[in-house]
Amino acid sequence: MELNIAVLPGDGIGPEISEQGVAVMSAVCxxxxxxxxxAYALCGADAIDKVGDPFPEETFQICQExxxxxxxxxxxxxFDNNPTAKVRPEQGLLAMRKKLGLFANxxxxxxxxxxxxxxxxxxxxxxxADFLCIRELTGGMYFGEKYQDNxxxxxTNMYTRPEIERILKVGFEYAMKRRKxxxxxxxxxxxxxxxxxxxxxxxxxxxxxxxxxxxxxxDNAAMRMIQEPTFFDVxxxxxxxxxxxxxxxxCISGSMGLLxxxxxxxxxxxxxxIHGSWPQAKGLNIANPLAQIxxxxxxxxxxDCKEEGALIREAVDAxxxxxxxxxxxxxxxxAKYGTKEVGAWIVNYxxxxxx
Ligand code: IPM
Ligand code: MG
Numbered sequence: 430m431e432l433n434i435a436v437l438p439g440d441g442i443g444p445e446i447s448e449q450g451v452a453v454m455s456a457v458c459x460x461x462x463x464x465x466x467x468a469y470a471l472c473g474a475d476a477i478d479k480v481g482d483p484f485p486e487e488t489f490q491i492c493q494e495x496x497x498x499x500x501x502x503x504x505x506x507x508f509d510n511n512p513t514a515k516v517r518p519e520q521g522l523l524a525m526r527k528k529l530g531l532f533a534n535x536x537x538x539x540x541x542x543x544x545x546x547x548x549x550x551x552x553x554x555x556x557x558a559d560f561l562c563i564r565e566l567t568g569g570m571y572f573g574e575k576y577q578d579n580x581x582x583x584x585t586n587m588y589t590r591p592e593i594e595r596i597l598k599v600g601f602e603y604a605m606k607r608r609k610x611x612x613x614x615x616x617x618x619x620x621x622x623x624x625x626x627x628x629x630x631x632x633x634x635x636x637x638x639x640x641x642x643x644x645x646x647x648d649n650a651a652m653r654m655i656q657e658p659t660f661f662d663v664x665x666x667x668x669x670x671x672x673x674x675x676x677x678x679x680c681i682s683g684s685m686g687l688l689x690x691x692x693x694x695x696x697x698x699x700x701x702x703i704h705g706s707w708p709q710a711k712g713l714n715i716a717n718p719l720a721q722i723x724x725x726x727x728x729x730x731x732x733d734c735k736e737e738g739a740l741i742r743e744a745v746d747a748x749x750x751x752x753x754x755x756x757x758x759x760x761x762x763x764a765k766y767g768t769k770e771v772g773a774w775i776v777n778y779x780x781x782x783x784x
Contacts, residue, residue: 430732431464435495435697437488439473440518441706442716442768443501449718449772450499453744454725456779457737468495472525473503473518473706483521489528492697497728500525500701501721506708518706526566530695532592533599534564534671535727536688536703538658538678543749544758547683550655555681560661561603562678564671565596566692569622571668586622588667593629599693600665601637610662611642614650614670626667651677679703684758686717689724691731698731700724714767717755719745722775744778 434454438447451467458465470488477483483503492498503518525531538560545552565588573585597613604611613630615623627644634642645653647670653660654674658681666674679685685704692699702720710716726741748754753774756765766774 430734431466432458432497432732433466433468433495434728435488435492435498436467436469437472437492437498437500438469438475439501439503439706440475440505441502441708441711443473443503443706445712445714445768446702446716446718446721447499447501449768449775450501450721450725452772452776453722453741453779454499454728456776457725457729457741460740460779460782461734461737463734463737472500472521474505474508476521477516477518481516483516483518484524484528489525492525492529492699495697497731498525498529498697498699499721499724499728500699502702502704502706504706504708523571525699526692527572529692529697529699530567531692531699532565532567532694533596534566534675534690534692535599535603536562536564536671536675536678536690538562538661538681538688540682541687541746541749544683544687547758548681550658550681554656555658558658558661558681560658560678561607561663562671562675563596563600563603563663563665564675565592565666565668566671567668567694568592569668586620586667586669588622588625590625590629593626594633597626597630597633597665600663601633601640601642604640604642604663605637608662609640611637611640612650612661612664613642613644614647614664614666614674615644616647616670617644618646622667647674650674654678654681675703684717685720686755686757687719687723689720689727691724691727693731698728700728700731714769715756715765716768717757718768718772719748719755722772740779740782741775744775744782747778748774 438444617623726738729737
């Protein structure tokens, strides 16, 4: 297979973890005889500084022409502390999602046995938790009509039937591939938009008779996620609820630095860690590259390269078992490995592994 990958390192720790993701990607391609080409492109604060736009047209072109995008992170505190800034790095991320039609964001929540003690929840509660949160990514309040003056402001939470149908379809299909349990998360007791979601989900459910579909209000879902995370298999929800619930989900596993995600839709899919740009750690070689590396596994799996994905997951597990870990997950007294060293260990594992 020939793979053309757009690489968007972005800001903060982005470039450091990107480098490790690319190294792992190259090692796997070499092992399995795939040809891979990389096209680097600007985004985020880096792109604002260089060309004045967080998602420049040239980057869009490069993404459109690629088979997949390997994205790292955007964000810079100099924009966070300036509420009057006209352009923000995050706008680049939203523009990318909209322009590439990335309506489905897939965020797996998984635990790693050896890191259960790192979870803020009791180990016996999180053990075995393994679910997918499917977040609608190009509609709702994020993109609806907005207004703001000094006295009044609003955001409109608008969803159309086709937008709801296509994301629910993704939800049902993932449920079919997994444990056949779909939870539709909404706020149908209050919001009209949620009532339409629920109505459409009820219309579609009979097409998937094997899937057990249940409906849960978002406030209840937030509670259930920490009370009984093993309850969930696939959950599907709108943009804003998904943003909030996926942050909650990410901490269940013990470190945000471990979770990858995929965004798919009408054009090129994007694979990225769910954590942000962690500007304070920039250049310190302490960021965990595993979420980025696991994003590469998701990329291969998207193209149905299951063995490639499995080898990356095996290498990541092996690095954890060997205590080759970045500081935030290292065991007491264990040597602290840097971003580069963890990446290099995983690349070496892949190279050495006989096929
Ligand atoms: C995420 C992030 C983004 C979002 C921000 C950076 C705009 O929190 O990907 O979850 O809210 O979608
Ligand atoms: Mg978020």
